[in-house]
Amino acid sequence: MSYLELPPMGDLRIDGTSSTPAIVCESQAGFLEMRGDSYPENSFEFFMPVLAWVEDFLCRCDRPLTVDLYLLYLNTSSVKAMMDIFDMLEESHQRGRQVSVNWYYDKENERVAELAAEFKEDCSFPFVISQNAG
Amino acid sequence: MELLDLYTLQQSYNQNGVMLCFNGPLTKSLIEEIGYALRSYMRNESPSRSIDVFAAYIEMTQNIRQYAASKGWTDNQTTATVVISHQDKEGRYAVSSGNVVEAYDGRQLVARVEALAEMDKSQLKSAYKEQLRKPRVEGTKTGAGLGLLNIARKASLPFTCSLRQLENGKAFFTLIAII
Numbered sequence: 007m008s009y010l011e012l013p014p015m016g017d018l019r020i021d022g023t024s025s026t027p028a029i030v031c032e033s034q035a036g037f038l039e040m041r042g043d044s045y046p047e048n049s050f051e052f053f054m055p056v057l058a059w060v061e062d063f064l065c066r067c068d069r070p071l072t073v074d075l076y077l078l079y080l081n082t083s084s085v086k087a088m089m090d091i092f093d094m095l096e097e098s099h100q101r102g103r104q105v106s107v108n109w110y111y112d113k114e115n116e117r118v119a120e121l122a123a124e125f126k127e128d129c130s131f132p133f134v135i136s137q138n139a140g
Numbered sequence: 141m142e143l144l145d146l147y148t149l150q151q152s153y154n155q156n157g158v159m160l161c162f163n164g165p166l167t168k169s170l171i172e173e174i175g176y177a178l179r180s181y182m183r184n185e186s187p188s189r190s191i192d193v194f195a196a197y198i199e200m201t202q203n204i205r206q207y208a209a210s211k212g213w214t215d216n217q218t219t220a221t222v223v224i225s226h227q228d229k230e231g232r233y234a235v236s237s238g239n240v241v242e243a244y245d246g247r248q249l250v251a252r253v254e255a256l257a258e259m260d261k262s263q264l265k266s267a268y269k270e271q272l273r274k275p276r277v278e279g280t281k282t283g284a285g286l287g288l289l290n291i292a293r294k295a296s297l298p299f300t301c302s303l304r305q306l307e308n309g310k311a312f313f314t315l316i317a318i319i
Contacts (some may be wrong), residue, residue: 025172041304045175045198047168047205081198082286086257089272117191 018059026052027077031059036069039075049083054084057087058084060094070096070104076138078118092129099131106132113137158226166220171201178224189233192319196235199287200315202219204239211242223297228318232296238314246303246311253315256288257298264293291317 020028027042038060046052063071073095080088095105107129111118119135128135159181162174166226178197182190201222210217221238228234241249257269268289292299297318303311 024176045202047171047202079194079197082290083202083203084289086272086276086286107266112187115187115191 012043013121018055020055021056029056031056031063031070033063033067036067036071038071039076043079044077044084045079045081046084049081049087051088053084053087057090057094058119059090064094064098064103068103070106073107075104075109075122076111078115080121088125089128092125095128095131098128105132109133109135110138111135157225158223160222160224162222162241164204164219165216166201166218166222167215168205171198173206174201174222187270189231189319193235194231195294196291196317196319197222199291200235200237200317203287204237207239207241207245230296233277233319234316235291235319236314236316239314240306240310241301241313243305243309243311246313249313250301250303253288253299253301256292258299259292261293264289268293295319 016033018031020026020029022042025043025045027040029041030037030039032038038056040056044052046074060071063069073091077088078080085139092107095107099105105139109118111122124133126135158175158176166306173195175197175278179190179194181192185193187226201220204220205218219239223236225236228233256264256267270308271285271289274285288299295317300316302314304314306312
């Protein structure tokens, strides 16, 4: 599937709601950040612009991409969308691109760490899961 | 019109440890509002259990809405009965949902749930990962077919479910997950 029919984009900013994460994509910096819970009913629709941005970024330049995640609860359709993102990163990494994921979680919230660890199983690029400081 | 005996209803809720109960048309915003209440009721619970109960609630209710949407039912026809209770001596929660389905779909659903109930945690994980890797079905905007698998993975006990035959080829499907 291709997400490229959408217009090319520079930066992308999506404000968070109680059921969707805040998302920042910065093209120049090669940076993507997501914060919060993600359980929209229409996860695929919700993540479409982010999937498009990642595909666009990976195709149109060769700068490294750093993904910082402060995600908490994800419903299964959000999990699926995240896997699509990680698959694109993995494919790019296999072709020699520098990509990395940092997933931060609170110490008491071990479910988040377990979720992140399960994603990491399928990724060979640098994928660091660490406790939030403080 | 017969008056509802709310006291009897309240006694029954209390005996069954019902902390939250909903019956009626299930909208997207109601799922969020009830979920918000659920989270605040569980504020003193361990974050892991709280997130597992919340996840079971979200997957069940979103499944019900998605099923109704796949049938072309309106918001008003998308009704559900959702109960979250806490009575288990071991501190476990029961997340239960009931909804009207086509009898044929109901029988398939029961078979699927019973198959999941037979699986151990490692089989459930493999099945989950396999389902995650399946390409999206063209035309479905949302579901990933992962909801039931995910609940089964988090549950403390195997699923229980039942199907009650109704008129006009419909049936009432009940699913209970113990978290």
